[in-house]
Amino acid sequence: MTPVILLLSGSLRAGSSNEAVLRTAYAVAPDAQVDAVLYDGLAGLPHFNPDDDTDPLPTAVAGLRAAIERAAGILICTPEYAGTLPGSFKNLLDWTVGGTEICDKPVAWINAAAPGRGGGADATLRTVLGYTGAAIVEPACRKIPVERGMLGPDGLLADADVRRRLGEVLGLLAASGGGEVGRAQDGR
Ligand SMILES: Cc1cc2nc3c(=O)[nH]c(=O)nc-3n(C[C@H](O)[C@H](O)[C@H](O)COP(=O)(O)O)c2cc1C
Numbered sequence: 001m002t003p004v005i006l007l008l009s010g011s012l013r014a015g016s017s018n019e020a021v022l023r024t025a026y027a028v029a030p031d032a033q034v035d036a037v038l039y040d041g042l043a044g045l046p047h048f049n050p051d052d053d054t055d056p057l058p059t060a061v062a063g064l065r066a067a068i069e070r071a072a073g074i075l076i077c078t079p080e081y082a083g084t085l086p087g088s089f090k091n092l093l094d095w096t097v098g099g100t101e102i103c104d105k106p107v108a109w110i111n112a113a114a115p116g117r118g119g120g121a122d123a124t125l126r127t128v129l130g131y132t133g134a135a136i137v138e139p140a141c142r143k144i145p146v147e148r149g150m151l152g153p154d155g156l157l158a159d160a161d162v163r164r165r166l167g168e169v170l171g172l173l174a175a176s177g178g179g180e181v182g183r184a185q186d187g188r
Contacts, residue, residue: 003072003174005029007038010078010089010121015155017146018077021112024157025075025166032170039067048094064092065099073106073137073173080113080121085128093128103133106176108140108169115145140172 007022022038029036044060052058057065068074078089085093096102109125111118122141129136144162152158157166 002033002035004035004037004070005170005173006067006071006074007036008074008076008078008089008092009039009042010076010086010092012043012086012088016079017148017151018079018110018112020151020155020157021077021110021144021146021166022075023155024163025110025170027156028163028167029170032167032174034072034170034174036170037067037071039064041067042088042092045088045092045095048091050098053095053098061095064095065101068096068099068101068105071105073108073176074102074134075140075169075173076107076109076125077112078109078121078125080118083120084124085121090124090128093132096132104135106137106140106173107134108137108142108173110141110166110169111143112146113143114147115143118143135176137173137176140169140176142169 007025009016009019009022011018026036026038041060041063045064046058046060078085107129111122142165144165150157150159157163
């Protein structure tokens with residue numbers, strides 16, 4: 001069966017560079033022999049409230065957890081806001097903590113910030129994913145800085161080397177069994 005990789009963008013912005021990275025990953029997925037699924041429910045998630053983290057879950061949260069459950073791995077691409085993750089994306093990750101779906105799931109992220117920037121997002125992802133129990137696939141975590149001129153008329157990254165690297169990341173995630181690769185040191 002073709003492995004499914006769930007693509008999670010941390011940006012709600014129309015014309016997001018982080019989403020462009022993931023849309024490009026989606027476009028190269030067939031060459032990497034994976035089925036990519038671009039999650040589009042970020043804006044519809046309720047604010048995390050432990051009182052609501054119980055059966056029956058809010059519909060949007062149940063959908064998120066089901067998407068994670070179905071995936072062989074997860075690829076994240078998120079901007080940094082004020083030195084950390086956008087609140088909406090941290091909210092998404094908070095909804096994963098109470099479930100078991102993300103435990104030992106291979107997860108990697110692409111940092112699309114300009115060179116020397118975005119370190120706060122990296123650090124926060126590492127900490128928060130540690131608490132979720134996800135298995136960080138270190139060799140699949142990459143820095144791919146995206147500048148405006150890199151996007152083609154289709155809104156995708158045209159550069160062949162970037163596309164090759166994204167395919168490689170998808171392949172690494174699909175090949176990771178979960179739980180064994182670079183498990184985060186911090187957290188549960
Ligand atoms: C409210 C806000 C806070 C930001 N804070 C940071 C920051 O702390 N560090 C940084 O490198 N960039 C910061 N940025 C820049 C964004 O990370 C950058 O514009 C990113 O490309 C946006 O991603 P997107 O194109 O996917 O929406 C901030 C942008 C906004 C709107």
